[in-house]
Amino acid sequence: MSAADEGRSLGTLVATARNEAGALMRDEIALIKADLQRDAKLRTIPMLALLTAGLLALFAFLALTLGLAYWLHAWWGVPLAIAFTITGGLYLLLAGALVAFAGRAFKTMPKADVTASVKESVSAVLTALKAHPDGSGGAGR
Numbered sequence: 208m209s210a211a212d213e214g215r216s217l218g219t220l221v222a223t224a225r226n227e228a229g230a231l232m233r234d235e236i237a238l239i240k241a242d243l244q245r246d247a248k249l250r251t252i253p254m255l256a257l258l259t260a261g262l263l264a265l266f267a268f269l270a271l272t273l274g275l276a277y278w279l280h281a282w283w284g285v286p287l288a289i290a291f292t293i294t295g296g297l298y299l300l301l302a303g304a305l306v307a308f309a310g311r312a313f314k315t316m317p318k319a320d321v322t323a324s325v326k327e328s329v330s331a332v333l334t335a336l337k338a339h340p341d342g343s344g345g346a347g348r
Contacts, residue, residue: 272298 215223272294279290 275297276287276290276294279285279293280287283290285293
């Protein structure tokens with residue numbers, strides 16, 4: 208303690224420390240908010256570009272779907288309704304293959320064991336409380 212702090216009561220010192228900790232937390236939160244706002248502004252243009260690219264890819268997919276159906280109709284002489292049915296069936300087969308792949312990938316993925324992590328954290332905190340040097344277990348502080 209400094210010479211100026213020796214004349215103050217414990218309550219005054221605790222209140223000062225609490226006020227300073229609160230001010231520090233407010234400053235940290237303000238800094239985090241400013242960082243998040245800056246990051247959001249930096250990411251806006253690239254995100255809009257990705258969204259636009261996705262929209263254009265959707266339009267291209269629709270155009271290619273129509274083109275495939277009309278190609279089947281024009282070159283193979285398949286009736287138009289059948290050509291669209293064949294195109295839709297091809298997409299369903301592709302979707303089924305992707306679902307099967309994803310299902311196999313999820314089955315082989317290790318499961319997250321959240322309860323073990325929580326138990327480890329609780330035991331670490333309890334161990335730290337028990338090992339407090341003044342014998343109080345840290346609870347009386």
